[in-house]
Amino acid sequence: MRTPCGKFGVYTARFPNSRSMQAYLTDCILTALDAMGGAPEGFTPEFEQPANPEHGDLSCNAAMQLARHFRKAPRQIADELAGHLRSQPLDASRIAAVEVAGPGFLNFRFADAHLADSLATILAAGDGWGRTTSGAGQRAMVEFVSANPTGPLTVGHGRNAVLGDTIATLLDWAGYDVTREYYFNDAGRQMRVLGESVRARYLSLVDPDLPTKTIGEGEDELIVPESFPEEGYRGDYILDIARQLLDEKGPDLDGAPDPDVFKRAAETAIFADIEQTLKRLNIRMDSFFNERSLYESNRIWDILDQLRAKDLVYDKDGAVWFRTTAFGKEADTVLVKSTGEPTYRLPDIGYHADKLDRGFDLCVDVFGADHIATFPDVLDGIRSLGYDADKVDVVIYQFVTLIRGGQPVKMSTRKATYVTLDELMDEVGEDVTRYFFLMRSPNTHLEFDLDLAKEASEKNPVFYLQYAHARICSILRKAQETGLSVPAVVDLSLLAHPSEQALIKVMMDLPGSIAGAAQFREPHxxxxxxxxxxxxFTQFYGNCRIIGEAPTLAAARLALASAARLVLRNGLSVLGLSAPERM
RNA sequence: GCCCUCGUAGCUCAGUGGAUAGAGCAUUGGUUUCCUAAACCAUGUGUCGCAGGUUCGAUUCCUGCCGAGGGCACCA
Structure with missing residues (x-):
């Protein structure tokens, strides 16, 4: 399902110059290997960036990979390779040195001219620095949030929303044509209960003397109108909706021609609330897909017929079953209940078939860990219908545990013991909220201590990023006041300080970082x-001054700072974070 | 019982089959006549859960075990 990019793919994106550094070195090494008797069929050298700067800028492990092929010690192969590379010779404007080290690594050192080109590349790319084209010509859909309109978005939805939105942006920067979609169902049992909850509250507002009852036990105990459903929604927002309904439509709604008046009022109000919350997070959906349309178009019944024709569906105990045991599952699953109502698996299969019919080359679903066991059924379903299930990729994120006062907060929308996403943003801010959900791998549990988040918010890493950006803006402002400007051509020989060169090298990685995050769906x-x-940047800032230096050096450093601002601004924008010019 | 995820520093977590496994927080000490101190510098930490296997090389891949969380409805 997931298609991890090869190492080579990611690193190629690192050097989006007309001819990438790695492609160049690959050619060089293959030529050298030819001179040594030839490499095995299909051999491709692998490169990586050494963690230790003493090991150069780019490292190749070809000699170790070929130890068996040549029946020689890796170190000896590396020496021979290096000898051939030096005598070819290497392009001095790209590579300054090649060294053999350790068990047989070939370590390449970039020429200063290559770094100068790199800096120029960044500045020329501007707001587009970081974009790559691996997804060009392909359409991707990211489906996320997809919360049914039964209540405000919770912290758990927040992780879903921020992950999905950022993955969508990452794919956009990787060249895909991206659609953000929200899938919902306003016809199920949940929504009926929601409507009944509002109706009960409404009736007791009309007539406060209506009899009441007590539901729940202990801490969950709640006094409600007698008509309130046992499993009803308890949140205050239900009361607000009922009150608004009374204010706007008067006291005679019960028994009105439209039996769904309470449900629809709740849906409208809650959706408005959800969209407002998403807007605060800078999230804008391109489309909303109503599950009901799959019923109205008869699509799900067509699918059932098709699966039945393939003998993957059968009747038992009045229900319709999906033969998932045919796909290695332990038991078959129900597609249509004996009541005639489909379970959510059937419309889910129809929904994904619809997505693929709409021509998407990639469909990313963002699901909480509770969906882990069910999506294989959906994939088996669409595969059985003849669709390419490899186009569907599921991102599973683990749950968020909220800690308040040292205690985990139990979260249930129905019991109204949740913390809403809005409350979280009120407490720690929008940027911190987004960054917090993005800074960790989706498949680790997220422990969110609210008290700590508030206290530590000043030391939150997101501020560190934003502060660096604001600081550069300040420098650029001040430079402009003193008449300095970013030059068109930078004399990099003036940028000889290690922290200057280190900054250029790390900035070159933005396209690769974005492309990698997009392909693995891992914004962190x-x-x-x-x-x-x-x-x-901060190390450069601590070591090197700009204003007050000799004009040529100041100009070169100004170009460097300007590039750093671009990298930070573009990166923050992909993560959906603001890049303040002052803090 | 079966399935999924996780297990790395005191805590929260990064880590792409590669060389001496890293950040932040916390601790302790220092730095500001200087473009933003929301900063910087210094300080010392590891049985990468355990045991095998594959490999020139494993924290990384495979198997088993242990531990934590989640999921295994004619709910969504």
Missing amino acids: RLANYLRDVAVA
């Missing part, structure tokens, strides 16, 4: 990368 890779950029 970019969040971590941006921290590295901010650290590199």
Whole structure:
């Protein structure tokens, strides 16, 4: 399902110059290997960036990979390779040195001219620095949030929303044509209960003397109108909707021609609330897909017929079953209940078939961990219908545990013991909320201590990134006041300080970082990368001054700072975070 | 019982089959006549849960075990 990019793919994106550094070195190494008797069929050298700067800028492990093929010690192969590379010779404007180290690594050192080109590349790309084209010509849909309109978005929805939105942006920057879609169902049992909850509250507002009852036990105990459903929604927002209904439509709604008046009022109000919350998070959906349309078009019944024709569906005990045991499952699952009502699996299969019919080359679903066991059924379903299930990729994120006062907060929409996403943003701010959900891998449990988040918000890593950006803006403002400007051509020989060169090298990685995060659907890779950029800039800032230096040096450093601002601004924008010019 | 995820520093977590496994927080000490101190510098931490296997090389891949969380409805 997931299609991890090869190492080579990611790193190629690192050097989007006309001819990438790695492609160049690959050619060089293959030529050298030919001179040594030839490499095995299909051999491709692998490269990586060494963590230790002493090991150069780019490292190749070809000699170790080929030890068996040549029946020689890796170190010896590396020496021979290096000899051939030096005598070819290497392009001096790209590579300054090649060294053999450790068990047989070939370590390449970039020429200063290559770094100068790199800096020029960043400045020329501007707001587009970080974009790549691996997804060009392909359409991707990211389906996320997809909360039914039964209540305000909770913290758990927040992780879903921010992950989905950021994955969508990442795919956009990787060249895909991206659609953000919200899937919902306003026809199920949940919605009926919601409507009944509002109706009960409404009736007791009309007549406060109506009899009441007590539901729940202990801490969950609640006094409600007698007509309130046992499993009803308890939140205050239900009361607000009922009150608004009374104010706007008067006291005689019960028994009105439209039996769904309470349900529809609730849906409208709650959706408005949800969209408002998403707007605060900078999230804008391109489309909303109503599950009901799959019923109205008869699509789900067509699918049932098709699956039945393939003997993957059968009747038992008055229900319709999906033969999932045919796909290695332990038991078959129900597609249509004996009541005649489909379970959600059937419309889900129809929904994904619809997405693929709409021509999407990639469909990313963002699901909480509770969906882990069910999506294989859906994939088996669409595969059985003849669709390419490999186009569907599911991102599973683990749950968010909220800690308040040292205690985990139990979260249930129905019991109204949740913390809403809005409340979270009120407490820690929109940027912190987004960054918090993005800074960790989706498949780890997220422990969110509210008290700590508030206290520590000043030291939150997101501020570190934003502060670096604001600081650069301040420098650029001040430089402009003193008449300095970013030059068209930078004399990099003036940028000889290690912290200057380190900054250029890390900035070159933005396209690769974004492309990698997009392909693996892991936004935290970019969040971590941006921290590295901010650290590199801050070190440069601590070591090198700009204003007051000789004009040529000041100009070169100004170009460097300007590029760093671009990298931070573009990166923050992909994560959906603001890039303040002053803090 | 079966399935999924996780297990790395005191805490929260990064880590792409590669060389000496890293950040932040916390601790302790220092730095500001200087473009933003929301900063910087220094300080010392590891049985990468355990045991096998694959490999020139495993924290990374595979198997088993242990531990934590989640999921295994004619709910969604």
